[in-house]
Amino acid sequence: DVKVTQSSRYLVKRTGEKVFLECVQDMDHENMFWYRQDPGLGLRLIYFSYDVKMKEKGDIPEGYSVSREKKERFSLILESASTNQTSMYLCASSFHRGLNTGELFFGEGSRLTVL
Amino acid sequence: RKEVEQDPGPFNVPEGATVAFNCTYSNSASQSFFWYRQDCRKEPKLLMSVYSSGNEDGRFTAQLNRASQYISLLIRDSKLSDSATYLCVVNNNDMRFGAGTRLTVKP
Numbered sequence: 001d002v003k004v005t006q007s008s009r010y011l012v013k014r015t016g017e018k019v020f021l022e023c024v025q026d027m028d029h030e031n032m033f034w035y036r037q038d039p040g041l042g043l044r045l046i047y048f049s050y051d052v053k054m055k056e057k058g059d060i061p062e063g064y065s066v067s068r069e070k071k072e073r074f075s076l077i078l079e080s081a082s083t084n085q086t087s088m089y090l091c092a093s094s095f096h097r098g099l100n101t102g103e104l105f106f107g108e109g110s111r112l113t114v115l
Numbered sequence: 116r117k118e119v120e121q122d123p124g125p126f127n128v129p130e131g132a133t134v135a136f137n138c139t140y141s142n143s144a145s146q147s148f149f150w151y152r153q154d155c156r157k158e159p160k161l162l163m164s165v166y167s168s169g170n171e172d173g174r175f176t177a178q179l180n181r182a183s184q185y186i187s188l189l190i191r192d193s194k195l196s197d198s199a200t201y202l203c204v205v206n207n208n209d210m211r212f213g214a215g216t217r218l219t220v221k222p
Contacts, residue, residue: 033210035212040123040214041214042121042202042212042213042214042215043159043202043212044212045209045210045211045212048209048210056209058209058211059118059211090158090159092210094210101164102147102149102151102161102164102204102206102210103161104151104159104161104204104210106158106159106160107158108158109158
């Protein structure tokens with residue numbers, strides 16, 4: 001079974017703190033994605049990556065950065081957390097051909113609360 | 116304008132009903148299309164792909180209209196277990212999701 005693991009299920013941080021959300025997949029997938037999910041807004045794409053050291057902006061990259069130093073790991077970084085970044089963060093991965101089959105595999109999510 | 120738009124619902128239907136969801140997209144260059152299902156407090160999972168000619172998987176039928184830029188999902192003979200949020204996904208090498216349509220099937 002494909003496994004996508006997100007480092008923390010629940011985090012509580014203070015405004016201005018630097019936050020790291022880690023995501024690791026164990027199936028040698030080329031593609032990795034970070035989404036946030038908010039009520040009524042669905043999943044919004046923050047950043048994605050097709051390969052090591054490669055990244056592309058999604059719909060809402062402001063306030064976020066990403067790092068992909070190794071193929072299996074895709075990190076989302078909030079340089080200075082703000083209350084409007086309180087959300088559920090979902091990481092996903094797929095094979096390159098998976099973009100045409102729609103096979104995104106999701107982690108369980110990280111619920112971040114910024115106080 | 117959002118890239119992918121869905122009617123948020125909620126749709127509340129009795130068991131056995133037929134229910135249809137629509138989704139519109141703005142990027143005419145989009146390459147592939149999918150429906151995902153998300154249960155409460157769970158991650159989304161792929162339900163089915165959407166092909167130009169239309170496709171069925173049991174009680175589920177998906178259709179694509181490229182000219183009008185919308186996709187649809189039809190669920191026949193609804194079951195209680197169909198209660199979930201249904202998300203349409205549009206792919207142009209970036210997998211963008213709609214906001215989802217909430218379905219509740221009642222006894």
